[in-house]
Amino acid sequence: MQYTDLSTPTRTIMTPGPVEVDPRVLRAMSNPIVGQFDPSFTTIMNEVMDMLRILFQTKNQWAFPVDGTSRSGIEAVLCSVIEPGDTVLVPIFGRFGYLLTEICERYGANVHTIECEWGTVFEQTTINQKIDEIKPKIVAIVHGETSTGCMQPLDQIGKTCRDRDALLIVDAVASIGGVEMKVDEWMIDALIGGTQKCISVPSGLAPITYNDRVEAVIQARKKVERGISTEEDHQLDETRKHPYIKSNYFDISMLQDYWGPRRLNHHTEATSMLYALREGLRIILEEGLDQRFLRHLYHEKALITGLEAMGLSLFGDAQSKLPTVTCVEIPEGIDPESVRSMLLEQFGIEIAKSFGPLEGKIWRIGTMGYSCRKENILFLLGALEAVLLQHGAPIHIGKATVAALEYYTEQAAATVLSV
Numbered sequence: 001m002q003y004t005d006l007s008t009p010t011r012t013i014m015t016p017g018p019v020e021v022d023p024r025v026l027r028a029m030s031n032p033i034v035g036q037f038d039p040s041f042t043t044i045m046n047e048v049m050d051m052l053r054i055l056f057q058t059k060n061q062w063a064f065p066v067d068g069t070s071r072s073g074i075e076a077v078l079c080s081v082i083e084p085g086d087t088v089l090v091p092i093f094g095r096f097g098y099l100l101t102e103i104c105e106r107y108g109a110n111v112h113t114i115e116c117e118w119g120t121v122f123e124q125t126t127i128n129q130k131i132d133e134i135k136p137k138i139v140a141i142v143h144g145e146t147s148t149g150c151m152q153p154l155d156q157i158g159k160t161c162r163d164r165d166a167l168l169i170v171d172a173v174a175s176i177g178g179v180e181m182k183v184d185e186w187m188i189d190a191l192i193g194g195t196q197k198c199i200s201v202p203s204g205l206a207p208i209t210y211n212d213r214v215e216a217v218i219q220a221r222k223k224v225e226r227g228i229s230t231e232e233d234h235q236l237d238e239t240r241k242h243p244y245i246k247s248n249y250f251d252i253s254m255l256q257d258y259w260g261p262r263r264l265n266h267h268t269e270a271t272s273m274l275y276a277l278r279e280g281l282r283i284i285l286e287e288g289l290d291q292r293f294l295r296h297l298y299h300e301k302a303l304i305t306g307l308e309a310m311g312l313s314l315f316g317d318a319q320s321k322l323p324t325v326t327c328v329e330i331p332e333g334i335d336p337e338s339v340r341s342m343l344l345e346q347f348g349i350e351i352a353k354s355f356g357p358l359e360g361k362i363w364r365i366g367t368m369g370y371s372c373r374k375e376n377i378l379f380l381l382g383a384l385e386a387v388l389l390q391h392g393a394p395i396h397i398g399k400a401t402v403a404a405l406e407y408y409t410e411q412a413a414a415t416v417l418s419v
């Protein structure tokens with residue numbers, strides 16, 4: 001046989017996704033398949049919805065995964081609320097702001113953008129003034145911008161959106177499960193997460209939540225429901241005030257009819273991925289949200305301590321840093337890709353490159369979910385030092401791992417935090 005048994009290398013993954021997965025999640029995935037209307041499966045669906053509500057800190061009825069990678073959740077939410085000609089405001093502070101813009105434009109929105117320099121975020125008052133000025137139906141914004149390692153504060157925008165009758169839609173793919181996210185308190189109308197980042201489940205689902213303000217919009221756009229469309233249905237749909245949602249796969253009104261008590265058939269739910277998400281969420285709730293967010297800050301600090309002790313500089317405004325992604329400036333004259341491949345080939349460690357204006361300027365190190373562990377931080381610091389020395393980079397020798405180790409020792413003495 002030309003093709004051998006599947007055998008993948010064990011890696012230390014320190015990228016902003018996909019990240020390492022707890023062995024418990026991999027074991028959960030190997031459970032036998034059950035049918036999608038089997039009561040044992042619909043129970044799992046309901047449990048996943050319950051646990052997602054806790055993770056999102058919401059009382060919303062609707063919290064379920066869309067099948068597909070994170071952008072499937074983004075596209076589902078946007079295409080279900082955007083009617084052609086709607087005004088959408090997208091504040092952009094990195095690459096994923098452009099993704100939001102692009103998707104909104106495809107669905108016929110009239111998109112207004114404001115931009116700030118990469119490595120910074122907006123004052124919330126700037127966004128609120130813009131909302132006053134252009135009166136959008138929707139404000140779509142990224143929370144944790146993976147491309148720049150920055151996090152946009154969002155707690156003051158929802159109120160303005162409510163007062164101005166706009167919907168606030170948030171891409172929290174890179175932050176959910178790693179940093180605080182209070183959907184109800186921050187008055188976020190719809191939020192999209194991803195599995196392969198801080199939730200530490202394989203890529204392939206996009207957990208979303210939305211409130212009744214969003215539901216009202218999508219219900220008004222519900223397609224005539226008579227099974228297979230007839231010519232007559234089509235004409236009925238075309239003459240309505242609110243056009244029906246132009247995607248079948250991403251039509252949230254249909255997805256909720258499948259996830260809700262009606263259990264109307266839509267797609268075939270991704271059985272094994274749902275097992276994985278259930279276990280991933282169980283692990284998060286066992287750890288506790290607050291403890292989990294603290295753990296991410298704790299190891300981020302160790303990483304930064306080590307990198308700075310090595311003499312490396314971090315990219316971006318420190319005040320706005322996303323705790324789950326650390327951007328490191330590439331020392332002058334060093335070949336960034338050669339460093340990355342030596343890390344992978346010699347140590348089995350993966351870190352990420354970057355995009356657009358930052359390409360070749362920074363590396364991005366993720367500290368997300370199961371990958372965010374002391375042994376990974378210490379291993380990476382030691383390996384990176386050796387690889388940079390091999391490349392002739394002017395770094396402080398013998399400092400990084402020791403500095404991180406001292407940090408851990410001090411912290412262990414000062415607190416009872418056992419992570």
Ligand SMILES: *Cc1c(COP(=O)(O)O)cnc(C)c1O
Pocket residue numbers: 017069070071072096142144145146171172173174194203
């Ligand atoms: C990773 C990421 C996405 C896209 O996720 P996919 O799973 O690759 O579709 C979207 N937004 C942000 C902020 C991300 O970090």
